[in-house]
Amino acid sequence: MPELPEVETTRRGLAPHLEGRRVTGVVLRRPDLRWPIPAEVGRDLPGRRIEAVRRRAKYLLLDTDAGDSALLHLGMSGMLRVLPADTPVGTHDHVDLALDSGRVLRFTDPRRFGCLLWQPAGTTHELLQGLGPEPLSGDFDGDRLYRLSRGRSAPVKTFLMDQRIVVGVGNIYAAESLFRAGISPLRAAGKVSRERYVALAGAVREILAYAITRGGTTLRDFLDPDGAPGYFEQELAVYGRGGLPCPACGTALREASIGQRASVWCPRCQR
DNA sequence: CATCGGACCTGTTAGC
DNA sequence: TGCTAACAGGTCCGAT
Numbered sequence: 001m002p003e004l005p006e007v008e009t010t011r012r013g014l015a016p017h018l019e020g021r022r023v024t025g026v027v028l029r030r031p032d033l034r035w036p037i038p039a040e041v042g043r044d045l046p047g048r049r050i051e052a053v054r055r056r057a058k059y060l061l062l063d064t065d066a067g068d069s070a071l072l073h074l075g076m077s078g079m080l081r082v083l084p085a086d087t088p089v090g091t092h093d094h095v096d097l098a099l100d101s102g103r104v105l106r107f108t109d110p111r112r113f114g115c116l117l118w119q120p121a122g123t124t125h126e127l128l129q130g131l132g133p134e135p136l137s138g139d140f141d142g143d144r145l146y147r148l149s150r151g152r153s154a155p156v157k158t159f160l161m162d163q164r165i166v167v168g169v170g171n172i173y174a175a176e177s178l179f180r181a182g183i184s185p186l187r188a189a190g191k192v193s194r195e196r197y198v199a200l201a202g203a204v205r206e207i208l209a210y211a212i213t214r215g216g217t218t219l220r221d222f223l224d225p226d227g228a229p230g231y232f233e234q235e236l237a238v239y240g241r242g243g244l245p246c247p248a249c250g251t252a253l254r255e256a257s258i259g260q261r262a263s264v265w266c267p268r269c270q271r
Numbered sequence: 272c273a274t275c276g277g278a279c280c281t282g283t284t285a286g287c
Numbered sequence: 288t289g290c291t292a293a294c295a296g297g298t299c300c301g302a303t
Contacts, residue, residue, distance in 0.1 A: 002296060034279070034298090058297075076297055077281080092281085111280045113297060127299095154274065163298080170296055219296065220283075239296095260276075262294080275303080285293075 002074040004135065004168025005211035006222050006230065007058045010080055013225035015053040017082040018062065018105065022049045025098040033094060033112050034075060040118040041070060045097065057131050057167035067121030071128075075113025081106050082225045105225075132166045135204050140166050142198030149189040149197070156192055157185035158259035160200070169204060171261050172217055175239045177203040184270045185263050186256075210235075238264045 002010070023045050031037040048064035055061070060080075062070040072080070085104050089096075095107040095116055107116060119125045133139035148165055149156070159165060160174045169177065178185050180203035183196055192200075216222060216230030219240070223229055237247050242255025246266040255264050 006296075073297080075280095076295070109280095110282060111295090111297095113279070152273075158274090161297095172296060217296075222296075259274090261297095273303105276301095278300085279298100281295100283293105283295085285291100287289105287291085 002058060002076075002078065002216075002222065003170035003173050004055075004058060004208055005173070005214075005232065006216035007055055007060060007074065007168075008212050009216040009224050009230060010074070011053050011055045011060055013228075014060075014080060014082065014105070017101070017103065017225065018050045018053050018099070020049065020051075022100040023047065023064075023097050024100050025096075027096040027098070028094070029089070029096075030094040030112070033109065034073075034115040035117065037095070037116045038118045040068070040120075041095075041116060044068065044118075045070060056128055057134075057163060058170075059128065061119065069119040071115075071117040071119050071125050072107070073115045073127075075109060075111060075115070077111040077221070078107065078109040078114035079221070079223060080225055081108070081223065081227060130164055132162075132164050135166050135168050135201075135208055140201060140205070142194065142201040145197040145201055146192075146194040149192060152189040154189055155185055155258050156183060156187050156189045156200075157261075157263060159189035160204070161259075161261075166204070168208065171263075172219075172236070172239045173204070173207055173211065175264055176207050176237055179238045179265060179270060180207060182270055184267075185258055185265050187271075238266065240264070 026042045026045050028042055050062050051065055052063040060072040082103050083106050092110040093106055093108050097105040157174050160169055181200040211232040214232040217232040218229035238253055241253050242264045246253055248269050251268040253264050254267050
């Protein structure tokens with residue numbers, strides 16, 4: 001489900017419900033997510049006040065008044081919603097954080113590829129180290145892509161989805177960005193010119209920023225914390241449209257697996 | 272180091 | 288209609 005726009009949509013939906021609220025209790029129904037939920041979540045979080053809800057890459061951080069943070073990743077199927085405390089619990093509702101507002105923050109994740117971890121005060125969690133720049137920040141540009149790609153033989157799509165290069169770009173937005181920039185996803189990263197990487201960086205930035213304004217992409221089940229779907233799906237140019245006509249030139253869109261991920265592109269517009 | 276394949280887990284959909 | 292296989296928005300890990 002979640003790439004940067006969906007995680008950012010989640011963050012924006014959560015913030016007004018969480019910031020300034022105190023956690024009054026934690027219910028762990030299934031601690032065996034991608035990694036076990038550490039004891040601190042159940043032991044230390046109750047009583048803390050949440051000061052900020054932040055996003056780094058596809059991770060969310062709930063910063064507390066003690067300086068520590070709960071660190072969340074939604075994996076492929078994770079969802080966070082703020083619900084009335086008496087909302088019936090479903091099969092995949094793994095964690096509740098009860099709030100002093102009387103509501104609960106509920107973490108739901110059928111596939112359990114997501115995680116809920118703990119970042120002690122004054123530390124940066126290991127998973128957050130080594131990440132590339134935020135694509136919507138000034139640290140990300142075509143020159144960086146050009147420099148880091150020299151000598152690389154992997155497909156440019158795989159390169160773009162590497163979170164050490166730039167964060168937040170997953171399978172949907174990689175496909176859309178490459179289409180907008182006119183670059184074939186199969187091209188070796190090391191053989192894309194500086195000029196074309198400048199176009200790609202611009203495309204990534206524009207598409208992610210726009211997708212956020214649409215509330216992200218809902219393919220099957222993404223909902224923001226208030227239960228609303230995203231509307232960017234209606235504007236996808238290539239993702240999920242293999243065999244259909246290219247929106248720019250009408251050529252049938254090609255579909256193939258690249259780096260184990262389904263990929264779609266226009267063989268005429270993208271070289 | 273870079274790259275590739277496999278693994279994690281469940282639900283939905285395509286195909287026979 | 289029913290069963291089975293393939294596939295899904297992510298990313299870590301080990302082998303090469």
